[in-house]
Amino acid sequence: MHDVSIHWYRNGLRFHDNPTLLDACQQSKTMLPLYVIDPDAPFAQTQGLRPACIRANFVMESIQEVDKKLRNMNSQMIVILGKPKQVIPEVVALLGASALFYEQEAAAPIRKADAEILQELKSKVGTDCDCKGYPTHSLHPMELYLSKCKGNVAPSSYGAFTKIFNSLKVPKEVEEVTQVPPLPEDALRKLKDKFGEQLRLPSLEDLGYENTKEKLKNRAKGGIDFIGGEDAGLALLRYMMSRKQWVATFEKPNTSPNALKVDTTGLSPYVKHGCVSPRTFYHQLSKVYAQFNSKEISKPPVSLHGQLMWREYNYLMGYSTPNFHQMADNPVMRQIPWDDDPQLLSVWENSQTGYPFIDALMTQFRETGFLHHLGRHAVACFLTRGDLWQSWEKGAEVFEYYLVDADWSINNFNWQWLSCSAHFYQYFRCYSPVAFGKKTDPDGTYIRKWLPMFKDMPSKFIYEPWEAPLAVQEKCGVIIGKDYPYPIVDHKIVSKDNMSRMKEAYDSQKNGLPMPESQPVETNEKRITFADSSNSEDASQEPDSKRRKK
Incomplete structure (x- = not known):
């Protein structure tokens, strides 16, 4: 049992089926829920690449919802503006935390940044802090997939990947977190003294976004307004699962690119940011499928299960392929002489x-x-x-x-x-x-x-x-x-x-x-x-x- 732990949020902005948060709560006497926002590139995946206003707003709404729920549990989300590589080690050292819980990601730039953060943390506090990373942003850990791949190389086709996927069983969901440990003693004062004005939940304007009202005015025009957060994500999931025949027979190529409203589930932003657990989505689909004759149900790759499997395959390719984000020095790429205009x-x-x-x-x-x-x-x-x-x-x-x-x-x-x-x-x-x-x-x-x-x-x-x-x-x-x-x-x-x-x-x-x-x-x-x-x-x-x- 840790006297002081930190739960470091990035994705995983939810309380249902969140193994990282659940373990942090069960293994800690006190816990600091922490989100670090780099004001130069908030919520970036590729280093330095700021998202547009709509995605930044989605993440901010999700953070605000988590904070509201934590406050109802006598805690709160601690948001610090700064570089995670600097902030995380400083917070761990300041509070004397013995554990850092966080959800891992498959994306190469995030993994690279995490490795640098953990190395900096080790140089600052040594081995006094146990860093616990959870590969739960996907249905299965990437290393588990690779262990079943010939030569630890991802298969070159979706069909070959499905054989690996079907040999595994998607884990059950864990219980919802309904209570969290209290904040570490005197944590707010210590953090305020250390970080000053950096310790706050910023507005979009604070992060450099301009004309936000104008940029957000049409976000619902496509039929879904994509309000950030677990509640909106689960409400959308429940609605989609109520369309049982549609879910069971869904074939993505048969949906319309020019439908006036979103013609698919619209759940991708919620799964991407961890507002909806991919395992919850997968198992909810399984419950709907179980109500139909197997001959009536659409099958991968075009079914909704198939879409989640595509996500896993894409993650595996990105995880295991060097320089996946570019043509040069990427072993799976054809070399094409593109123009640059x-x-x-x-x-x-x-x-x-x-x-x-x-x-x-x-x-x-x-x-x-x-x-x-x-x-x-x-x-x-x-x-x-x-x-x-x-x-x-x-x-x-x-x-x-x-x-x-x-x-x-x-x-x-x-x-x-x-x-x-x-x-x-x-x-x-x-x-x-x-x-x-x-x-x-x-x-x-x-x-x-x-x-x-x-x-x-x-x-x-x-x-x-x-x-x-x-x-x-x-x-x-x-x-x-x-x-x-x-x-x-x-x-x-x-x-x-x-x-x-x-x-x-x-x-x-x-x-x-x-x-x-x-x-x-x-x-x-x-x-x-x-x-x-x-x-x-x-x-x-x-x-x-x-x-x-x-």
Whole structure:
């Protein structure tokens, strides 16, 4: 039994099925619940990469809820502004804590940072503090998976991984924490004396976020407002599980990328931040499945169980692959000579491609922090191999910034897949920025919602407004080249050119030849003129390199 322990929060912002918190409570006479926020890069996964306002707000709401519940248990969340590498050792030494409880993560940058923190802690207090890391952010520990992999190397396909997963049994949930130990004696005074104004729960404005009301105003426009916290997450889980037939027969590819409301569970932000336990989600699904004939139930990889298994596989790939976040020195990557054009990246990010379907998707993405997985596929393909020929690394960084459910391993895996750089290699299968959206929304209702300038555009032209006669454009109030840009590229031409480039890159690597030289895509001259004359001075359009890294 520890006289003084610290429970260090990052994810795991919940009281149900939280083994880290439960053990900390059961093994401690007093306990300090602690969250350290780096004000330069709050809630960052990749070092220095600040999340956008929506995800930062989600985490802050989750922290506030945990604090409220702790206060009802005669404790509170202690929030300190500073670098965890400095703060954690100082707090341990100041309070004489003999144990540090924390939930581990599979993401490489977090593991690297944790190793540095623990090394600094050891140099400050020696072995006087027992550091207890729990691999409970996933259904199984990554090391357990690797122990069942040939040569301790993650399998190269999801199918092979499922065999490993199915050989294991997902652990049962642990009891909910309803009481916590008191704070260490005189802890608040000691911490106040040591940290002063750093000891406080900051506002978003304190963390450098500006115009927060404006940036958060549309977060519910996609159908779910993504209020942070365990209560909202469990309420959403209960609602989804009440749709038993939908859950049992769910097949993700059959959901719609341009549905007017979230067409999947919407639980990913809650699972990512540990507001909902992945084990609770898994077992709740199992209870629903048990009420149906096995022949009626959808199966992995497209089922909801299958989605959680994809999460595990992505985590394992990110955990075990060196340099997983980049193309260089990444052993699973095809070497592709991507172009590097900041203007094309900005055009894509800020809904100025001239393709209404792509621009509508990117508008929903920025304004809500969420996008259907097939929508993510369409915009990722457009940026990389489909049209603009920009590196998937740039796209992954933009996604990590905006997404409320941004998850380092999953994000990088998906961008590698969609760019045909790894895991999936059928580069000749390309998402059309016109035809793909028409499949599920021929009238363009989704486009009208997110790009209201097109509310009066005839369905015949809404996916290709540049084809509308000038008289139609004038009647609708949208003149192409004036009110809305021409397409940045001709998809029919560049997509075929890019397929040839992919084949050349694949063949070069296969034959041991140097990677071909990068070549920029051919852009529409009319479109470039429009882009040059319409740069916005609004803060939301600030170049990403300045806006994301402080």
